[in-house]
Amino acid sequence: MNSLIRFENVSFSYGTNNVLENIDLEAGEGEFLAVLGYNGSGKSTLAKLINGILLPTSGKVYVDGMDTSDETKLADIRKTAGMVFQNPDNQIVATIVEEDIAFAPENLGLDPAEIRMRVDDAIKAVGLEKHIKDAPHKLSGGQKQRVAIAGVLAMQPRCIILDEPTAMLDPKGRSLVMGVIERLNREKGITIILITHFMEEAALADRILILSDGKIVENGTPKQVFSDRERMLSLGLEVPPVTDLTLNLIGSGLPLENDIIHPEELIDSLLRIKEAET
Numbered sequence: 413m414n415s416l417i418r419f420e421n422v423s424f425s426y427g428t429n430n431v432l433e434n435i436d437l438e439a440g441e442g443e444f445l446a447v448l449g450y451n452g453s454g455k456s457t458l459a460k461l462i463n464g465i466l467l468p469t470s471g472k473v474y475v476d477g478m479d480t481s482d483e484t485k486l487a488d489i490r491k492t493a494g495m496v497f498q499n500p501d502n503q504i505v506a507t508i509v510e511e512d513i514a515f516a517p518e519n520l521g522l523d524p525a526e527i528r529m530r531v532d533d534a535i536k537a538v539g540l541e542k543h544i545k546d547a548p549h550k551l552s553g554g555q556k557q558r559v560a561i562a563g564v565l566a567m568q569p570r571c572i573i574l575d576e577p578t579a580m581l582d583p584k585g586r587s588l589v590m591g592v593i594e595r596l597n598r599e600k601g602i603t604i605i606l607i608t609h610f611m612e613e614a615a616l617a618d619r620i621l622i623l624s625d626g627k628i629v630e631n632g633t634p635k636q637v638f639s640d641r642e643r644m645l646s647l648g649l650e651v652p653p654v655t656d657l658t659l660n661l662i663g664s665g666l667p668l669e670n671d672i673i674h675p676e677e678l679i680d681s682l683l684r685i686k687e688a689e690t
């Protein structure tokens with residue numbers, strides 16, 4: 413896999429506050445990466461370093477080989493790697509959904525037919541075709557967040573970085589937004605870097621990175637990372653609810669696999685036990 417995002421020995425400080433130290437990291441084209449870490453561990457700082465909102469205090473960040481500290485590359489870097497933030501209200505700029513989504517491509521100076529196509533594609537990708545003429549402020553939080561994602565998609569980025577995109581949403585909004593993120597990755601091959609406090613969202617990624625004390629302290633598949641509940645707790649994190657439940661069921665004597673991280677896996681295992689009993 414070609415690496416689309418690369419950190420080489422990156423450190424970052426806000427004044428005397430050293431937030432990230434000697435970070436090396438790569439995200440391959442088409443990869444779905446989740447980033448975890450306790451509050452203040454530097455996740456948002458890491459996200460902002462990717463598309464040049466922040467520049468490393470030392471070390472280098474490359475997006476598709478472009479150095480984020482090269483000002484002449486900044487526009488291309490931001491076209492390649494788009495950002496979605498936690499609060500959808502801060503990301504919506506227009507009074508009609510389709511105008512909001514068209515905003516960024518219009519600023520690229522694309523011709524109207526191309527913009528129309530991109531807006532239609534983006535709105536379809538997030539499942540909001542019925543709301544194209546609506547006022548964004550009348551939409552639910554989850555719908556607004558999908559408008560924000562569509563706005564980034566209209567730039568046709570190869571990578572989307574999402575910083576706690578579901579933090580302000582209800583369960584239904586969260587699940588619809590996560591569905592969109594998974595589809596963009598699996599069907600369109602867009603590289604995803606998802607920062608989240610929800611372990612069940614991280615379980616959907618190809619790989620998980622955990623930040624602690626300014627360093628990457630875990631880098632592995634969800635099954636590897638979530639296999640050690642004690643370790644997760646010591647990092648100020650948890651395992652997905654279904655993993656917790658499974659471990660408790662194992663503790664009370666049920667012969668289940670100890671690496672379950674998706675609800676469907678638990679259901680399958682329970683059904684197998686039931687079948688074996690009858």
Ligand SMILES: Nc1ncnc2c1ncn2[C@@H]1O[C@H](COP(=O)(O)OP(=O)(O)OP(=O)(O)O)[C@@H](O)[C@H]1O
Nearest residue numbers: 426427429431449450451452453454455456457458
């Ligand atoms: N603009 C800023 N100026 C000074 N210090 C900052 C600034 N932004 C963040 N920090 C500090 O840098 C550290 C890392 O912050 P960051 O926002 O990257 O953490 P985070 O992992 O995203 O946290 P959270 O889970 O709460 O979103 C914290 O100690 C924070 O107080």
Ligand SMILES: [Mg+2]
Nearest residue numbers: 455456457575
């Ligand atoms: Mg943050």
